[in-house]
Amino acid sequence: MALNERKIKILQAIINDYIETAEPVGSRTIAKKYNLGISSATIRNEMSDLEEMGLILQPHASAGRIPSDMGYRLYVDHLMQKHELGEKEKTVMQSVIANNISQIDYLMEETAKAISHLTNYTAIITEPVNRSTRIKQIRLMPLDSASLLLVIATENNFIKNHVVKVGIAPSDEEVLHLGSCINAVLQGHTLQEIDGVLIGRLKNALGEYQEFLPNILKDIESTIRAAEKVQVHMSGTKNILAFPEFSDIDKARSLFQALEEKDVLVTLLEEGQGNDLQVLIGSENTVQSMKDCSVITATYKMGEETRGTIGIVGPTRMDYSQVISVLNGMVENIEKTLKKLSDGSKNT
Amino acid sequence: MALNERKIKILQAIINDYIETAEPVGSRTIAKKYNLGISSATIRNEMSDLEEMGLILQPHASAGRIPSDMGYRLYVDHLMQKHELGEKEKTVMQSVIANNISQIDYLMEETAKAISHLTNYTAIITEPVNRSTRIKQIRLMPLDSASLLLVIATENNFIKNHVVKVGIAPSDEEVLHLGSCINAVLQGHTLQEIDGVLIGRLKNALGEYQEFLPNILKDIESTIRAAEKVQVHMSGTKNILAFPEFSDIDKARSLFQALEEKDVLVTLLEEGQGNDLQVLIGSENTVQSMKDCSVITATYKMGEETRGTIGIVGPTRMDYSQVISVLNGMVENIEKTLKKLSDGSKNT
């Protein structure tokens, strides 16, 4: 059976209408609402064909049709029109980078918020990962009479502070000096590279304040581990409750539960690692609890290398076109910001 | 009508049973389950009295009884037995402070998580507020060739980092030195105190790097504003979905909505400012959207001064005793930690 022009128009009408209303679409509705110049009876015949082809289906015998996962797939691959970003969308996106974010985690958090806000779906984002993170700067700062502040910056401007408790703090100058010495020893090294030799040098650097050493080493480790771990940000889980698809509280709860598990999220997002943009519709998802949802992911790069993924989860009845535009826009945002950050730190 | 021993026992049985099962409690249930040595008919008579007194009510004529807000009130004020913290609860609490948290925001975040985890209700917490926050330390650190890291610590060890973009960064030594100079000028001052004179001195301190000044001032302001703003942490909103009270998705949604608005949360928490511990049951809440919920708040102090509030929101059918014990335990935790932090910074 051929998928002629007219069938395509009808399929498109069904999908558009269903995305909008969440109600099965009948032949009369299409005849009235979309001026295709044919009667409802003809539309019925065509719909019967479309159903046979597996592109639409009936929830029950006397209901209208809804798109099948396959129907959505065809729509996404061939029919869908590109969504042009509106003023509001552009403004929100701009505002994310306008905040002049210089720390990765804030950027990711803000991006997630913006995506969920713009799409009304649930946004999930992974922070950029470095297989072996290097220490960019590590410094000591005076804090008060009994503690120092250890500040560690890794590549990507992942910055963490740790308060180091000490008996009696050295003078400000001493603290700064110690920091410089530690920095001289550790700068540019990864966690793996910290061996007996380096620790020996650290001991020298710390001199009479060797007692801090175990604490400092521990904090360095936890910072680098944190930088290496896949950090996931999520925003807009509450949006789920607004969709009629999840008006059954048990369904909503089980989805909530799945989204709470970090493993599930990471699996979802890593699924799309190979492609710039990936759309997984309903049953195409390998994660069991997402069989009724669609997951759209996009990856962002630094240079040629893929660094992380941003994505959304929502009902299969989703505004694919808008989501894809928003995700693409956000990828651009992120890549621009990452480039700025790395340009700044090129020749440290 | 007197509230004799027997009536109290019956009321207690009704409340306990209802907290456990969420089903209206009938006279026969009480007669069978709680060995009060009286027949269901007698219990019925007593229940009739309790209803007249407003302590219990019938959802409909042929149903069992459920406690009224007034009934819960009596229970909370006079009947409830103190809940002794179990092993698991103690362990979770310990683990919060065992992490050796030295930054307020982490402490609050972890506390919120622990509370919602232990109680299965939704935890809300405000960070300690200082009316006029002073700068404890402010330093510059080298970051890379085109940016410096500005680190600001206020009292309470509220620490923030800001990346300051510069054309070409000065040498490490210069950066540290500049930081020390800025620190010398600003340490111990509040935002209000930064006036022309201080800014003049800052200009001197920065010398040829005056171009950073506007940025630095902006970051100082945002850091101090952030430290002064009431920060609210929330955890466990998802728990709400698990209660039969909110199996109606609209109810769940409207509560979610209310919890999303920071104003509502702040109002909820500030309600209890005067008391160490406050229990607001159902209609006792002034916030409209909480009329079906109970809100329990506890305040924590530093020295004699109240600094913040921790609390939970849940259905009126709540395990008041357990929640109160958990909150009290957490207050102790927080106060201990705050004390440690402030002892460390006493003579800066």
Next chain:
DNA sequence: TGTTAGCACTCGCTCTCATAGAGTGCTAAC
């Protein structure tokens, strides 16, 4: 041969009604 009007049919939704069951309140006996 494709299109359309007409019509019978299907099936979910809603309303009504009957029934069962839980729980009460009242009465009378202990």
Next chain:
DNA sequence: GTTAGCACTCTATGAGAGCGAGTGCTAACA
């Protein structure tokens, strides 16, 4: 004062009827 017994009330459940939306099929038409 307590309790057994019983009539009564009200909800929850399920069956059955009617409605309406929408289909599929047939026959007529261009």
